[in-house]
Each structure stands twice: as structure tokens, then as C-alpha cells.
Amino acid sequence: MATVLNLSPELAERVRILAAAERRSQQQLLIRAVEEYVDRHERTERARAFGAQFAADNAELMERLK
Incomplete structure (x- = not known):
């Protein structure tokens, strides 16, 4: 896939x-x-999804730890 990037002159020089x-x-x-x-x-x-799933799976435990 061809893509065109329009970089600032400063960034183009750094690249x-x-x-x-x-x-x-x-x-x-x-x-x-x-x-x-x-x-x-x-x-x-993936880390966010894992954390959300862990919290959902362990809601009761999480509540007891408060």
C-alpha cells in the first residue's frame, strides 16, 4: 500500500x-x-482488556479488598 506523508521540514531532516x-x-x-x-x-x-476482564471476573473479590 502506498502512503504519502507530509512531514514538516524539521522532522524530514531529523528522519x-x-x-x-x-x-x-x-x-x-x-x-x-x-x-x-x-x-x-x-x-x-491487550493489557487494558485483560485488566477489565480480570476486574469483571473478580468483582466480588475486588469489593472485599476495598
Whole structure:
């Protein structure tokens, strides 16, 4: 899937410098950044869902612990 990103000149320069330092293309750097962001978001959502399910499954215990 092709996607166009309109980066500010400052951010584009930071990406260019980092990609050069890591000897990677800017595309590789940006793909990795998006992957890391999505992975982190998915882990956060799974943790929230687990916490909500735990609280629902253990509502009586949680109430006694108050």
C-alpha cells in the first residue's frame, strides 16, 4: 500500500539524519517507526482488556479488598 506523508521540514531532516546514521533508507526507518507504534498500541489495548476482564471476573473479590 502506498502512503504519502507530509512531514514538516524539521522532522524530514531529523528522519534523513537518523536514517543516514543507521545506514537505512528513510522508508525503512519510517516503516519501523510505524510498526513499533502499532505494536505498542496493541500491547496497551491487550493489557487494558485483560485488566477489565480480570476486574469483571473478580468483582466480588475486588469489593472485599476495598
